[in-house]
Amino acid sequence: MSRPSDHFDSPAPEPKVPGIAQPSLGLIGYLRFFWRQLTSMRTALVLLLMLAIAAVPGSLFPQRSSDPNGVTLYFSTNPTLAPVLDKFQLFDVYSSAWFSAIYLLLFISLIGCVIPRATHHVKALASPPPKTPARLDRLAAFSAFEVVPGETDASGDPITAASAIRAARAVLRKGGYRVRLFEGRELSASAERGYARETGNLVFHVALIGILFAVGIGGGFGYTGQKVLVVGQAFANVRLTFDSFNPGRFFTDDALVPYRLILNSFTTKYEQQNKDAYGQPIDYTAKVTTYDQAGTPTKSVIKVNDPLQIGGNQIYLLGNGYAPSITVRDPNGKVVYSEPVPFLPQDTNLTSLGIVKVPDGLSSQVGMRGIFYPTAAAAADGTLGSVYPDLQNPVLSLVLYSGDLGINKGQPKSVYTLNTDGMKELAGPTALDGTKALRLKPGQTAKIPGGLGSVTFDNKAPKSDPSNLEQSVPRFASLDVHRDPTQGWVLFFAICVLLGLLTSLFVPRRRVWVKAVELGDGRIRLEYAGLARGEDPGLDAAVRAIAEKHSHQLGLRLTR
Amino acid sequence: MTETLSMYSLTAIYSAMAVYLFAFIAFTLDLAKRSAEGPAAAVVAGTHVGQMSRSGTTAILERVVAPPSTVQRRSSRFERVAFALTVLGWVLHVGGTVLRGVAAHRVPWANMFEFSLTASAIMVGVFIFVQLWQNLRFLGAFISGFSLIILGFGTVGFYVNVVPLPPALQSYWLVIHVFVATLGTAFFAIGAGLSMVQLIQTRREANKLNRFRFLDTMPNAEKLENLAYRVIVVAFVFWTFTLMAGAIWAEHAWGRYWGWDTKEVWTFIIWTIFAGYIHARATRGWRGSRSAYLAIIGFAAVMFNFTIVNLFFKGLHSYSGL
Ligand code: HEM
Numbered sequence: 001m002s003r004p005s006d007h008f009d010s011p012a013p014e015p016k017v018p019g020i021a022q023p024s025l026g027l028i029g030y031l032r033f034f035w036r037q038l039t040s041m042r043t044a045l046v047l048l049l050m051l052a053i054a055a056v057p058g059s060l061f062p063q064r065s066s067d068p069n070g071v072t073l074y075f076s077t078n079p080t081l082a083p084v085l086d087k088f089q090l091f092d093v094y095s096s097a098w099f100s101a102i103y104l105l106l107f108i109s110l111i112g113c114v115i116p117r118a119t120h121h122v123k124a125l126a127s128p129p130p131k132t133p134a135r136l137d138r139l140a141a142f143s144a145f146e147v148v149p150g151e152t153d154a155s156g157d158p159i160t161a162a163s164a165i166r167a168a169r170a171v172l173r174k175g176g177y178r179v180r181l182f183e184g185r186e187l188s189a190s191a192e193r194g195y196a197r198e199t200g201n202l203v204f205h206v207a208l209i210g211i212l213f214a215v216g217i218g219g220g221f222g223y224t225g226q227k228v229l230v231v232g233q234a235f236a237n238v239r240l241t242f243d244s245f246n247p248g249r250f251f252t253d254d255a256l257v258p259y260r261l262i263l264n265s266f267t268t269k270y271e272q273q274n275k276d277a278y279g280q281p282i283d284y285t286a287k288v289t290t291y292d293q294a295g296t297p298t299k300s301v302i303k304v305n306d307p308l309q310i311g312g313n314q315i316y317l318l319g320n321g322y323a324p325s326i327t328v329r330d331p332n333g334k335v336v337y338s339e340p341v342p343f344l345p346q347d348t349n350l351t352s353l354g355i356v357k358v359p360d361g362l363s364s365q366v367g368m369r370g371i372f373y374p375t376a377a378a379a380a381d382g383t384l385g386s387v388y389p390d391l392q393n394p395v396l397s398l399v400l401y402s403g404d405l406g407i408n409k410g411q412p413k414s415v416y417t418l419n420t421d422g423m424k425e426l427a428g429p430t431a432l433d434g435t436k437a438l439r440l441k442p443g444q445t446a447k448i449p450g451g452l453g454s455v456t457f458d459n460k461a462p463k464s465d466p467s468n469l470e471q472s473v474p475r476f477a478s479l480d481v482h483r484d485p486t487q488g489w490v491l492f493f494a495i496c497v498l499l500g501l502l503t504s505l506f507v508p509r510r511r512v513w514v515k516a517v518e519l520g521d522g523r524i525r526l527e528y529a530g531l532a533r534g535e536d537p538g539l540d541a542a543v544r545a546i547a548e549k550h551s552h553q554l555g556l557r558l559t560r
Numbered sequence: 561m562t563e564t565l566s567m568y569s570l571t572a573i574y575s576a577m578a579v580y581l582f583a584f585i586a587f588t589l590d591l592a593k594r595s596a597e598g599p600a601a602a603v604v605a606g607t608h609v610g611q612m613s614r615s616g617t618t619a620i621l622e623r624v625v626a627p628p629s630t631v632q633r634r635s636s637r638f639e640r641v642a643f644a645l646t647v648l649g650w651v652l653h654v655g656g657t658v659l660r661g662v663a664a665h666r667v668p669w670a671n672m673f674e675f676s677l678t679a680s681a682i683m684v685g686v687f688i689f690v691q692l693w694q695n696l697r698f699l700g701a702f703i704s705g706f707s708l709i710i711l712g713f714g715t716v717g718f719y720v721n722v723v724p725l726p727p728a729l730q731s732y733w734l735v736i737h738v739f740v741a742t743l744g745t746a747f748f749a750i751g752a753g754l755s756m757v758q759l760i761q762t763r764r765e766a767n768k769l770n771r772f773r774f775l776d777t778m779p780n781a782e783k784l785e786n787l788a789y790r791v792i793v794v795a796f797v798f799w800t801f802t803l804m805a806g807a808i809w810a811e812h813a814w815g816r817y818w819g820w821d822t823k824e825v826w827t828f829i830i831w832t833i834f835a836g837y838i839h840a841r842a843t844r845g846w847r848g849s850r851s852a853y854l855a856i857i858g859f860a861a862v863m864f865n866f867t868i869v870n871l872f873f874k875g876l877h878s879y880s881g882l
Binding site for chain 2: 006007008009010012041042044045048049051052055056058059063065066093094215224271274276277280281282283284303304305306307314316318480482487490491494497498501502505534535537
C-alpha cells in the first residue's frame, strides 16, 4: 500500500540480528534514513501530539493577536515575569518560532507521506484485483457451500463451475466490486471494492495542505480596516479614511474597490420585560446607504451575525456606543469646536469614556476627559453610575484641563488618550481651586473656568418633549471592513476535508474471493472469503450477503 | 408563562436525577453480581460449511470452523431494572430539557446550565440507542453516574433563569454548531468509557486484578478497543464539523473565521489529540493501551474545555451566560 513502514498494515520490520554490523550509511543513506523517520506514522503522531500541547500556552497567556490590551495589562501587573515570557514568544504563541516549527515539520511530513501514497494509489486504481490466494479458508470471513450434482440454474441449464463463477462476477459487479476472473484447476473470481477509502484519505490530507496554503496566502493579500461612524457620517473605501488599517504583506492600494457608505441610523433594543436580563441588548441594527463608483445608491442593513457584502469586502458591525455632541465657544460666543465625540463603552450599561481636545481658538489649549452615563443614578456616596443602557437620564461629566495638548509636535496621538502631564486641571476631583467636574444634561452649557469660554452638551433632538431625551445623544457604530480573497478557498478545502474524512472512515475497503472447486464426483464446492483493509467491522456480514445473493442468482438457497 | 414552564422543567430535571441515582445503584449492583458469576460458557456457534440446494435436505459437513469465542451472557435482573430506570430517567430528562427550550422560545443550549442539560441528555440518549447496535450495558454505571454529576453541577452551580439571547448568539449557527458539539461530546464520553474498561481489561488479561471477576463478563480488550474506535471515529466527524461550523459562525459574528480565541484553541487541541488517536490506531506499537490513554486524555480535554475554559478563561465566548 506504500504506507509508512510503521503503519500497522505494512509488513513487520525484519528483526535485527545481533552481531552483524550495520553497513555504514553514507550521506545519501543518512538523508534517506532521516526522510524515512520524518515521514513515518510515529513521527506524524508525535508531531500531532506536540502541536496539541504547544497550543495550550496560547490559552493561558493573553495573545497580542487576539487580546493586545490583555498583554499590556499583563506587563504592568507582572513586570518581572512578562519580559521573560515574551522572550519565549508566549504572547505570540501561534506565530512563534517553536509553534511554527512543529506545524511546518508536520506538514513536510504530511507531504512526504502523501506523495508516495498518491502515486501508489493511482497505480492501484489502474490495476486489476490481485490473484486469488491458494487457500481461502485461512482468511477471515470464510464460508463454503456445496452444490449437489445435477442442480440446474434458474434457466434450467446445469450448474457448472464456470457458470457459477460467471454468476459470482455479476453479483460482485452489482455490489460495486471490480472483478477479475482466474482460470486454472480451480476457477475463481477476485474482487476488490472501496478504493474510495484511500482516495478519501488522500483528499483529506491534501485538503489540509490546501487549508494551510490558503490561510497563509490569504493573510498576505487581504486587509482589515476599522471605522467608527456616528449616525449621519459617511466613509469612503480609501486607506486614509479608516481609523486603523492592517494590510497584509502583499497588499496594494489597487485592492481597494471604490465605494462610499453612509450610516443613516443605528437602533438598539434592550430587554425590558424579563427582570433577570433587564437592559440586556437584544438587537442592534445599522441602516446604511452605499454608493458604488457610478454613484448609484443602495440601501442595506448591517447586523451582528449579518455582515454587508460590497466591493469584495465584508462589513461587520462589531461595536457601538454613544457619541455626545460637544460645542465649545470662546468668550465672545464664537464656536471654536463642535463635534460628536465617540465615547468608548466601559460596561454593559454603557458608562462610556471619551476625550475632547480643543487645540485652537481659545486663549489656551483645552483638553477634556468625559464620562457619559446614558441613565445616570447617584450612589449613596454621590458618585454617578449608569443603570440602563438607553437614554433615560443622560448625564455627561467633564474634567477640564488647560495647557499644552502635546499634539503640535506632529506625533500622531490616539484620539482616545489625553496626556495631562504639563496641563492644569481646571475642573475635576484634583483641581487646585476646588472646582468640581462639570455635570451637564443634553442642552446645557457651562462656563469653562478661568474665563476661557463655554462648553455645551448639545441636544440633538431639541424639539422633542424636554422630559424625553431618547434621541438627544447620537449613536455611533464601529464597523470592521475585511477583505480576504482566499476565504472561499479555505471553505472549499474545509469541505474537502470533511468529505474526505467521511469516505475514508466509513467506506469499507475489502477484497472478496469466490472460488468454485469441482470435487470430481459431480459436486461443486463454492468458497467465499474476504479480507479487510483497515477497520472493517462489517466484513463477515458482507461476505455472507454475497454468498446469499450468489445462491439466489444461481436459483438455489443456502442451508446450514 | 416562562417562569411556570421553567419551574416544571427544573422539577422534571430533579426527578430525572433521582431516577438516575437509582439506575446508578442498580448498575453497580449488577457489576457486583457479575463478579459472583464468573465467566459464562462460550456458546458454540454453528459451522460455516453448509449446502447450496433447492431441496435443502442433505447437509454435508466437512470442516468445523472454530467460532470466535464470544461471551454470551443473559442480563441480570439488576441490569434490566437499571436499564429500564435509565430509560425512564432519560424521558424525564428530555422532557425537562425540551420544556426549558419552550420556556425560553429557543433551543435549550445557550448557557452553561442549558449545555449541561442538553449534553447529558444526548449522552444518555446515545447510550440507550447504541444498545440496538451493541450491548454496552456494562457502561451503565459510568453513564448514569456521569450524567448525574453533570446535572448536579449544572443545576446547583450554574442555574440561571431564562434570559434572551444577546445579538452575537442570534444565529442559526447556534442551533447547528452547539448541537453537533454536544453530540460529539456524547460519543467521546462513551468512547472514553469503553477505553477505560479496555485498560482495566488489559490488566486483567495480563493476570493482574484477579479479584475483578466481573470483567470476565465483558468483551475482551481487543473487542473493547475496536468498539471504542468506532464510537470515537463518529465523534471525531462531529467534532470536525463543529470546528468548521464554528469558524463559519465566527466569520459572520466577529469578522474572522479563526482568531485563536481560547475556546477556538481548545477545540483545536481536542481535534488534534483525536487525530493523534486515530493515527495511533494505525501505528505499529501504538495500538492497545497507548491509544486508549489518548482517547481518555482527549475526553479529559473535552471536559476541561466545557468546564474550566468556560469558567475561568477569558475570551470572546465568555458570554456563555453564567
Ligand atoms: C496535519 C497533520 C495530520 C492530520 C490532522 C491527520 C489526520 C488524520 C485523520 C483524521 C485520519 C483518519 C481519517 C482518514 O483516514 O482520512 C488520518 C489517517 C491517516 N493518516 Fe493522517 N493526519 C496528518 C498527518 C499525517 C502524516 C504526516 C502522515 C504520514 C506519516 C499521515 C498518514 C496517515 C495514514 C496512513 C492514515 C490512514 C490510517 C488508517 O489506515 O486508518 N497523516 N490522518
